[in-house]
Amino acid sequence: xxxxxxxxxxxxxxxxxxxxxxxxxxxxxxxxxxxxxxxxxxxxxxxxxxxxxxxxxxxxxxxxxxxxxxxxxxxxxxxxxxxxxxxxxxxxxxxxxxxxxxxxxxxxxxxxxxxxxxxxxxxxxxxxxxxxxxxxxxxxxxxxxxxxxxxxxxxxxxxxxxxxxxxxxxxxxxxxxxxxxxxxxxxxxxxxxxxxxxxxxxxxxxxxxxxxxxxxxxxxxxx
Amino acid sequence: xxxxxxxxxxxxxxxxxxxxxxxxxxxxxxxxxxxxxxxxxxxxxxxxxxxxxxxxxxxxxxxxxxxxxxxxxxxxxxxxxxxxxxxxxxxxxxxxxxxx
Numbered sequence: 001x002x003x004x005x006x007x008x009x010x011x012x013x014x015x016x017x018x019x020x021x022x023x024x025x026x027x028x029x030x031x032x033x034x035x036x037x038x039x040x041x042x043x044x045x046x047x048x049x050x051x052x053x054x055x056x057x058x059x060x061x062x063x064x065x066x067x068x069x070x071x072x073x074x075x076x077x078x079x080x081x082x083x084x085x086x087x088x089x090x091x092x093x094x095x096x097x098x099x100x101x102x103x104x105x106x107x108x109x110x111x112x113x114x115x116x117x118x119x120x121x122x123x124x125x126x127x128x129x130x131x132x133x134x135x136x137x138x139x140x141x142x143x144x145x146x147x148x149x150x151x152x153x154x155x156x157x158x159x160x161x162x163x164x165x166x167x168x169x170x171x172x173x174x175x176x177x178x179x180x181x182x183x184x185x186x187x188x189x190x191x192x193x194x195x196x197x198x199x200x201x202x203x204x205x206x207x208x209x210x211x212x213x214x215x216x217x218x219x220x221x222x223x
Numbered sequence: 224x225x226x227x228x229x230x231x232x233x234x235x236x237x238x239x240x241x242x243x244x245x246x247x248x249x250x251x252x253x254x255x256x257x258x259x260x261x262x263x264x265x266x267x268x269x270x271x272x273x274x275x276x277x278x279x280x281x282x283x284x285x286x287x288x289x290x291x292x293x294x295x296x297x298x299x300x301x302x303x304x305x306x307x308x309x310x311x312x313x314x315x316x317x318x319x320x321x322x323x
Contacts, residue, residue, distance in 0.1 A: 010290065010291050012292075016292075027270075030266070030269075030270035030273065030280075031266045031267055031270050032266075033292055033295070034248070034249050034266050034269070034280075034294065034295035035249065035262070035266045036292055037248075037291065037292035037293060037294045037295065038248060038249050038250040038262075038294060040291040040292055041250075041291065041294060042250060044291065058262070059262075061263070062261075062262040062263045063263075065261075065263030065264070066263050066264070066266060066267065069263065069264055069267060
């Protein structure tokens with residue numbers, strides 16, 4: 001590769017064009033361009049045809065790892081490309097969605113149509129839980145008065161598992177997950193459910209006759 | 224009170240290499256790290272360290288007739304060197320406790 005080599009034939013030229021669609025200028029100048037510059041120089045310095053090919057492959061693999069990792073490791077700037085903003089979304093929510101979809105596609109050969117059922121069931125449960133908590137805001141996770149919209153989060157400590165629809169969904173979901181994933185333990189789960197039911201009745205009877213002296217909001221155990 | 228700047232192991236290694244052999248470019252850091260740094264993530268780490276003020280970078284001067292993108296060379300900043308010294312001192316002070 002000499003000075004007469006056209007720029008468009010250099011390794012990484014098209015990758016840089018592609019990266020400009022995804023990343024904003026700060027990310028291009030601090031991450032992408034240095035990576036491609038090192039790739040180009042490594043290919044130029046490599047001895048022989050096989051060496052140059054090997055350097056290209058190593059560089060391309062590293063570049064794609066970088067493209068996958070960078071959005072999660074580098075914050076979105078206000079001047080980000082529309083595609084970057086679309087991929088990441090607010091608080092990385094869209095990136096999480098992309099990750100979930102990719103996971104579903106990759107695991108399709110193992111789980112098949114179960115993934116569709118899980119997605120539909122999960123969406124339904126999410127909507128029901130969201131509606132429930134919109135009407136019954138959690139007492140343990142106070143809203144941020146400075147926030148203009150509710151913060152999206154999964155906070156197990158703010159889910160009162162003891163006695164409402166959320167708790168029922170949580171328990172049923174957890175049991176079903178284990179039951180479907182490890183069917184060999186079904187008898188153990190059945191025994192646990194019976195034992196748990198007996199224990200719950202006992203605790204309920206005890207609480208009825210011995211009211212708690214500590215504020216329920218201060219302890220998960222006493223809720 | 225301002226919090227003390229954190230220095231994860233990979234950033235410490237990069238500062239160590241830069242303090243002793245700067246300027247270096249990304250692939251040189253990967254080669255000198257003996258496998259501790261990966262070329263797929265080293266540039267993100269370098270970008271983060273530059274944002275924290277631990278290092279600075281500049282494009283190398285392209286020789287006449289050369290083609291391609293100019294490489295980015297990295298240097299430790301005075302802050303980066305002080306942070307590295309502080310962390311090295313703390314590590315030495317805590318060696319007995321860290322070994323137990």
